[in-house]
Amino acid sequence: MEGIKKIYSNGIGISFEWKNSSSNLTQIIFRDTGFHLKESEIEEFLEKISDSKKQKKCATCTKGDDCKSILLQTPSNKVSMAVSKVELGQIDDLIKGTLFQIRLNNYLNSLCKN
Known part of the structure; x- marks a missing residue:
């Protein structure tokens, strides 16, 4: 964990950047999946999460909010995930928290340059 700069974390995952990397990529890990x-792709992911929140639950499901019946599209058009309502809420928090912290860091860095 010494080689990373943590951006945000919650109960389902973590987002970070590699300390010695010149790329502008953020690593977001939740469940067994890393992105x-x-x-801009994080913003797109947030839109897809919002779209997934509009999906209706199965009428006959007995698992309630733990049923993995929600299809979450990702920024990659080749990857989608089945998640529960609970997981979707946690992923939403992870993505929003990550985006907020990135924007805050960018603002503070630009402010300190002046």
Whole structure:
């Protein structure tokens, strides 16, 4: 963990940047999946999460909010995930927290340059 700069974390995952990397990619890890995303892709992911929140639950499901019946599209058009309502809320928090912290860091860095 010494080689990373943590951006944000919650119960489902973590986002970070590699300390010695010149790329503008943020690593977002949740469940068993890792994403390497630019800021614009994180914004796109947030939109896809919002779209997934509009999906209706199965009418006959007995698992309630723990049912993995929500299809979450990712910024990669080749990857989608089945998540529960609970997981979707946690992923939403992870992505929003990451985006907020990135924007705050960018603002502070630009402010300190002046």
